[in-house]
Amino acid sequence: MSPILLQVIVGGLLLGAVYALFSSGLTLIWGMMNVVNFAHGDFVMLAMYVAFWTWAIIGGGPLLFTPLAAFALAVLGVVVYFGVVKPVMGGPMLAQMLGTFGLALFLRYSAFWAFTANFRTLPEDMIPGSFVVGGVRFEAAKVVAGIVALLLTIGLHLLLTKTRLGSRMLAVSEDRQAAMLMGIRPDRMQAIAWALAAGATGVAGALIATFFYVSPTVGETLAVIAFVVVSLGGFGSVPGALVAGLLIGVIESLSAFWIGAVYKDVLVYALFLVVLWVRPQGLFGKL
Amino acid sequence: MLIEARGVTMRFGGFTAVDAVDLDVAEGRITGLIGPNGAGKSTFFNCLAGDYRPSAGSIRFAGREIAGLTPESHARLGMARTYQVPHTFTDMSVGDNVMVGAFLRHRRTADARRAADAVLERTGLAGQARHRASSLGTAGRKRLEIARALATEPKVLLLDEALAGLTATEIQAAITLVRDIHRSGITIVIVEHIMEVILSLADRVTVFHHGRIISQGTPGEVTGDPKVVEAYLGRSLERQRQRAAEASG
Amino acid sequence: MARFVLAVAIAIALVFPLVFSGAFYERVAALTLLYAIAASAWNLIGGYAGQVSVGHVVFFGCGAYGAAVAYSEWGLPPIAGLPLGVGAAVLLAALVGVPTLRLSGHYFTMATVALAELIRILVGNVPVLGAAVGLMGPAVPRSVWDLSFTSSLPYYYLFLAVLAGLLLFTWWMERSRMGFYLRAIKGSERAARSLGIPVGRYKLYALMLSAGFTAVAGALYLVMVGFVDPDSGVGILLSVKMLIMAALGGAGTLFGPLIGALILVPLEEISNSLLGGQGSGVTFVVYGGIILLIAVFQPGGILAMVAGWWRKS
Amino acid sequence: QGTVKIGAIYPLSGNAASAGQSSKAAIEMAVDIVNQDLLDLGDLAMAKGAGLTNMKGAKVEVVFADNQGTPAAGQSQALRLITEEKVAAIVGAYQSGITLTASAVAERYGIPFLTPESVATNLTERGFKWFFRATPITSDLAAAYIDFLKERRAAGKKIDSIAIVNENTEYGSSIAESLRKAFGANGFNVTMEIPYSANTSDVQPQVLQLKDKNPDLVIFVTYTSDAILYAKAMRSLNYRPTMMLADNAGFNDPAFVEQVGNLVEGVINRSAFAPGNPGTIPHRINEMFKAKTGRDLDDPSARAMMGMLVMCDAINRAGGTEPAKIQAALKATDLKVNQILTGYRGVKFDEKGQNILAFTLITQMHDGKYVPVWPAGQASAPVKDYVGWR
């Protein structure tokens, strides 16, 4: 394999890890809590701004702004749960879409209003440099993002499938009232789920900010892919999102390299439709 | 025979829920299906009604092979069923639930409405016709399921514990209803744990255990079978018998 | 009572633009009706059958591009492309419906998103459709058939007639077998099947009908606006708007989408007019905030709230 | 002393908001130039005298409208500006598709509409009588590039293979197409074309394709978001093209220049505006703009500013706000090089409304700033080789 091709594949894998990272919070909320969060991309956008402004105002690096973004977003998650999601959960599924869509516009344009439409970037040396292994260049920032994506998804997966907390959160999303009969406080569980999901999104946003640009509409750019990643992987399956993210990353890179960049999305969407045609529950989903 | 099942088998992964079952249902009869919990009765029903495609075996309905046909074609051929775990259209009214069934044989709304009203009347749901179906309790939902199934004007009606959760009086009323349905020419297959129902309704009873048939015959024969007593009836038999005798006597 | 309210509403609809004249407001009224048509069309599959499509803009695009192509390729008046657009939409619905309608819930929704994005990208590369640049209608009207008017009133009444037709159809469908079947499918596909409903077929019918009417809205859009490009013709945001309007008013109800459009379109146009010029994004903060508030305080849609008042009074 | 209202339609929200807001600031500055008596701007149109001097010093008031990035909104807002705000004329609307629908309304109402920046060819092919365009169009730009590249070739640079990387919406694909045509007709070989979807999440494969084939000249036609990603990806994949040309837009965005300009030292660009050396009028205007917004005046904003000045000049000469008079004045526009702030050779409209003197400068990134390097008369520094990052 030529070094360039190898580089394309490595680039695709790292990109895929970023997708997985980006999608982790969405999987939790969409797959587990059964709420479609149209504002997910905007959560990421806010996390990116937290990172940017932390750097611009206080200075410091990812070690400072990543936890800050996680914390800020976790708080936002809890606020959004109580302010928006909880009231609409009683209504039909469309009400959730309505609510989170309104929220998306609200957040996006509040950022727009507060920070203007200007593009911003963190300096190149936040997570500096790149290293060469076997003729293939690895960009440190993306490698870090990839590793964090892996850890985060594994952590979330274990949390959801292996712990009491995960089982309780799932119970609440399955049948809120029955969960209450078990002595579970549904609001607390949901708030924790939102805090976790939004916190993970915060980590994702902060790390992505180290190699991406920041603008009020940046969430839109990545959101559609995140939605595809989550459904391709199978709703509620955290490992599914990881695999789907990596798969889409590699396919995008290879198809952009071989067939043409215009068609890479066409290919991804077509692949997605074909997968659903063969496996209506996504790669790892349960029927 | 209206229904002839041969070697019907249903596997879930490594678990065989229904194991090579042969069963005949004679036209115009009431056939009872009993057996311990998890014996495979509902699974077998799902095979009959087309909800599951059996892993093996053949099912003939009025001489025609139907295993593997869709549930909707089963309904159109004249096979209607109720679910043990009710599947009500909760956002619709009780009357509209029945309308959905009635539309199978009546294209026009007015005709369907008339047919549905008749069914509602017959099943005693007329009073609640305008209530939302979500206000019904389990027993009410089950009755609604019978009404809905009846509205499709079936040849055979598969009742999966449709009488569970009724009081004694109501059971009597329900038995009368089922008899009435039967008299109107509908063949009935019924799964029920309330022996009183089986004893007073069924012409022929089949007993499932671990996915196989362990006994078959008239209610009297079956309840006298020690295998059935052991696996299913236990000591309650005497009581049940007594009650059934009272009921029919 | 209900009949009286309806009569009053119709009367208002007919005379409204004559009373509140002003070219801009007439246009807002016309646009409101146009989006009401699209949202009501979406409602057939998304509201009644409960299959939430976020890809409906492709059917809108069929209509818009159909009308545009009639002009750009054959020099016909755009409206002559309506049958082409509707035909294409219905055909496309049939083609994509078969594989996607098997999917349940969110998977269907996501499949429609993927489909819409896929088609948007493809349209951007098809020269006959103007590729990325887009297609325009006749710049200067050649005959009355170009339906190119300076005033928005003719559009208003045209759209009103179409909307009335669509609502009448929906009203009839609600009461027919189809309506019952769709609601049953929304309730429980499994139970619907057991009652003999060919679920796949009915969902497909609903999608095709919905697609056809959405395409009508698309063609009317082109007639009025005179230009379509991949973003405005097949951009996902428009799908979301159809959904939002229906949900806001009350999905699966006859007048829900219309009420949603009555709120959202004027809100969008007027907030843009009042606040847009500042360029600070406040328009959308307000717009998003209002949607958010309605969702939070009236999750069942405005119609549910009105129904509540109705019962009380 | 009255006021004259002029409408301005720009993308103040949506994906192009960054550019729209910049244009808005520039137009506001144009209005300041008109309304105030600024003697230090030399012969610049409308700078001398406060307000519209032929109309007793009437002040210009600009009414902004947000096109929200959609043709329908652009059209609604044009209608509102005309019928509700009663504007005398309109400028805008940035995106060609929106200019198309918005100007159609103005045409029906008989209100002059001038676009300072939309480049789509078909805009001036519609037989409109009220439509004017001040900016150079794609063929003008291609011509400038070709003249410039021919000089480079003559100076001994090898330009045998050319790659065009363009985003595939209207802007990118129409520029790419006219470049391809013009290059082909002038003996330049376009060996690679890499169209891609705008606002992409990743550009590495495209950069690797370039690195793989290593053409002599790489041309980027992209918006800001992608421009930033290209600059970063080229660095992280260690790819320095021999010669790199970026067509305006993203690579010209002040945010880009400021934040990642240091990664593309030596990139060649085009611009109708270059601040030039201290003391010059463009430099002075750039200073004023910076004082107002904190950013440099970029090319599209400068063109917007110029467009507004052209419109005010016409209204001033019309001496009144009757549309027909303004239309006639626009047709009679004849601004000379010294009267304009962009690198046009003047402003003079043909019968279709196109400015036949529109022209563009070639600039190059020198130490994190674009400086004009061509044509020789307006150059402030010599052309150098591509450096990239240090």
Place this chain on the structure above:
Amino acid sequence: MSDTLLDISHIEVRYGDLVGVADVSLKVPDGGIVALLGSNGAGKTTTLNAVAGLVQATSGSIRWLGEEIRELPAFGVVGKGLTLSPEGWRLFVQQTVEQNLILGATPLVDKSRQRPLLERVYTIFPSLAERRRQQAGTLSGGERQMLAIGRALMSGPRLLMLDEPSLGLAPTIVETLYETLQALHREGLTLLLAEQSVELALDVADYAYVLQTGRTVLEGPAADLARDPTVQRIYLGLE
């Protein structure tokens, strides 16, 4: 009998415009087995749900050891030691049998009791033990009923409320279940049963209430009710 555990007096529950329960009063003594009888729609489920906190009684009072719990949410109620096995089972169908049972143990303060409780449920219902890794959504009807009851037992309650426990169970299992309930009762568990099967209920209960269209219309020691022929004919449909 000893003191009153649960004291419901004159509660009313509304579902929007519909009245689910109009006026119900009943007492559950500590260590007793109380049966709640009545035909379909009489309000048994609604009463139990109101106690458990799933629905709010609009008026009246519900006292637990003298403390008003009418407005307590369900998770608060279960924490006090009253557990309901609800109508319709309300299982967590996406989770396994064992996960469901462990969820039932959430209110336990002393987590070390979880294991023995689990073992006990598996002893009562051996078919659950066989299916501990199976998804609850794939269980048969009877198995679901067993799981629902087992799950309720997992909280180690002081008062166990069962809504139609015999529903869908095979006769042998019903026997075992009732034997078990009696055994648990001997260990000190108090029971409140809503049962359709009057005969069964009166067999195990020591006191019973009869509901009719949302009102308590009759009460008395189970043995008396079982004997009284008029009562049986009018309210219980026995002849």
